[in-house]
Amino acid sequence: xxxxxxxxxxxxxxxxxxxxxxLSRLPGASVVFAATTAGPVRTDTGxxxxxxxxxxxxxxxxxxxxxxxxxxxxxxxxxKALVDWVAATHAKTAWTTSVCTGSEILGAAGLLNGLxxxxxxxxxAALESYGATYSERRVVQQGKIVTAAGVSAxxxxxxxxxxxxxxxxxxxxxxxxIEYDPQPPFDAGSxxxxxxxxxxxxxxxxxxx
Amino acid sequence: xxxxxxxxxxxxxxxxxxxxxxLSRLPGASVVFAATTAGPVRTDTGxxxxxxxxxxxxxxxxxxxxxxxxxxxxxxxxxKALVDWVAATHAKTAWTTSVCTGSEILGAAGLLNGLxxxxxxxxxAALESYGATYSERRVVQQGKIVTAAGVSAxxxxxxxxxxxxxxxxxxxxxxxxIEYDPQPPFDAGSxxxxxxxxxxxxxxxxxxx
Numbered sequence: 001x002x003x004x005x006x007x008x009x010x011x012x013x014x015x016x017x018x019x020x021x022x023l024s025r026l027p028g029a030s031v032v033f034a035a036t037t038a039g040p041v042r043t044d045t046g047x048x049x050x051x052x053x054x055x056x057x058x059x060x061x062x063x064x065x066x067x068x069x070x071x072x073x074x075x076x077x078x079x080k081a082l083v084d085w086v087a088a089t090h091a092k093t094a095w096t097t098s099v100c101t102g103s104e105i106l107g108a109a110g111l112l113n114g115l116x117x118x119x120x121x122x123x124x125a126a127l128e129s130y131g132a133t134y135s136e137r138r139v140v141q142q143g144k145i146v147t148a149a150g151v152s153a154x155x156x157x158x159x160x161x162x163x164x165x166x167x168x169x170x171x172x173x174x175x176x177x178i179e180y181d182p183q184p185p186f187d188a189g190s191x192x193x194x195x196x197x198x199x200x201x202x203x204x205x206x207x208x209x
Numbered sequence: 210x211x212x213x214x215x216x217x218x219x220x221x222x223x224x225x226x227x228x229x230x231x232l233s234r235l236p237g238a239s240v241v242f243a244a245t246t247a248g249p250v251r252t253d254t255g256x257x258x259x260x261x262x263x264x265x266x267x268x269x270x271x272x273x274x275x276x277x278x279x280x281x282x283x284x285x286x287x288x289k290a291l292v293d294w295v296a297a298t299h300a301k302t303a304w305t306t307s308v309c310t311g312s313e314i315l316g317a318a319g320l321l322n323g324l325x326x327x328x329x330x331x332x333x334a335a336l337e338s339y340g341a342t343y344s345e346r347r348v349v350q351q352g353k354i355v356t357a358a359g360v361s362a363x364x365x366x367x368x369x370x371x372x373x374x375x376x377x378x379x380x381x382x383x384x385x386x387i388e389y390d391p392q393p394p395f396d397a398g399s400x401x402x403x404x405x406x407x408x409x410x411x412x413x414x415x416x417x418x
Contacts, residue, residue: 014230014387017257021223021360024254025414031256040249040260045233047240048226051249051258100388120388138392150388151230155361160394172397173410178223179309179329179359181398182391183347185369188381189390201382205234 001028001165004062004089007035007052008082010072013043014151015099016050019066022158025174026166034059036081044070056085061092064161068154069100069120077108087111095161096145099154103127103147115142120150121191122203152189155180210237210374213271213298215314216244216261217291219281222252223360224308225259228275231367234383235375243268245290253279265294270301273370277363278309278329286317296320304370305354308363312336312356324351329359330400331412361398364389 003023005016016033024031035041035052042049067086076082087109090096098106103119106112107130117132117140124134138149139157148157159180163171188194194202212232214225225242233240244250244261251258276295285291296318299305307315312328315321316339326341326349333343347358348366357366368389372380397403403411 012230013226017222017226020257021221024256031254033257045240047233047262048229048242049260049262051260053256053258121385138390139394149390150386152364152387152389152391156392156394163394168395169407169410172395172403172407173414175393175395175397176330176400176403176407177359177411177414178361179398180361180391180393181347181358181402182361182389182393183365184384184389184391185348185365185372186377186381186384188384189388191385193390194381194385198378198381198385201378202386205382205386 001026001030001064002062003029003031003064003066004059005031005033005066005068006056006086007033007041007050008072008076008079009042010044010070011041011068012070012100012151013048013050015068015070015102015154016066018152018154019097019099019158021178022155022162022174023064025177026162027170032059044072056082062089063094065089065093065096067098067102067105069098069102069104073101073104077104083108094144097147097157097161099148099157100150101126104130106145106147107132111145115145116140117142117147118149119147210235210239210273211271212238212240212273212275213268214240214242214275214277215265215295216242216250216259216277217281217285217288218251219253219279220250220277221279221309221360222257222259224277224279224311224363225275227361227363228306228308228367230387231364231371231383232273234386235371236379241268253281265291271298272303274298274302274305276307276311276314278307278311278313282310282313286313292317303353306356306366306370308357308366309359310335313339315354315356316341320354324354325349326351326356327358328356
């Protein structure tokens with residue numbers, strides 16, 4: 001089973017690495033990180049580079065496509081080569097997935113029109129500009145398209161997908177393998193739970209980037 | 210505030226990227242990935258390389274040290290250059306942290322003798338061979354040393370640390386920024402919750418690697 005994680009400049013690392021850590025543990029899985037040009041791709045902070053081992057042009061099909069998000073999405077959605085590659089690859093996948101604002105790239109590829117989907121909570125309007133309807137669910141499945149909410153939601157998405165692909169027993173084995181028994185020290189992971197003052201802190205920082 | 214993530218061959222990607230994703234969002238944080246030799250470092254699956262932008266020898270101090278784990282720990286604990294670097298760097302940190310079996314490297318550096326610490330649930334005896342006492346808590350703080358349980362626990366550890374470094378409001382802002390409102394599709398993230406049959410599946414796979 002071939003899994004491809006499509007990278008682009010200024011993506012968010014955990015969006016890509018969360019699903020990778022889960023899906024790479026599926027029996028028979030082979031994961032390839034790919035980008036327009038093979039080589040190191042910098043994340044949104046500038047302080048981390050992940051290597052794309054393949055150029056997208058060399059990857060002509062895959063079983064599972066993972067598209068991460070991040071601030072780089074804004075350039076990625078108008079990168080015709082990337083968007084056309086996503087559309088063409090999707091035609092042959094078993095599962096096409098996104099994390100965070102990666103769903104905007106699926107949208108730009110014309111894959112979300114009329115569907116429910118999710119994204120980072122701060123980018124709902126951008127997602128809906130592609131004809132999708134935003135859902136507040138953390139993982140949204142519509143046929144073979146599975147979108148996840150912001151950043152860390154890719155782990156939950158990939159475990160859900162692991163269950164669909166390999167069965168619940170195997171997915172549970174992956175979960176305990178990565179000891180995913182989350183115990184966040186605060187209960188502030190959603191807009192509702194964090195409240196308006198904390199949300200304003202996040203938005204102020206995002207604007208200042 | 211300088212954060213250093215120390216990489217080595219065959220580390221587990223999420224161990225490193227989880228804390229990075231949280232700590233890089235602290236105000237004034239600068240993160241550097243470092244390894245014995247600068248350049249791409251392959252993770253445990255072989256299908257992902259993360260770039261070490263610096264050689265360890267060029268990093269003479271940091272405020273926060275993050276040591277990931279993974280199957281490569283078994284070689285790392287007898288890599289004298291790495292272990293000596295960890296010991297020397299720890300002497301000047303504000304916080305020294307590990308994720309998963311990264312605590313074995315702290316142990317090899319002589320940092321855990323007589324302390325409580327944690328690791329991946331499958332490696333308790335290895336951790337205790339360094340004079341540490343295993344704790345079942347997900348995040349274990351002993352003075353300036355903070356160890357996290359397996360793989361995904363690094364996210365909870367880093368959020369805990371973010372609260373200690375920058376205050377709870379800022380840590381909550383980071384939590385909602387990465388939308389960390391975990392909703393795993395299964396309740397199998399610990400040995401107790403997964404049960405013996407699922408745990409055997411994991412151990413069988415680990416042995417076959």
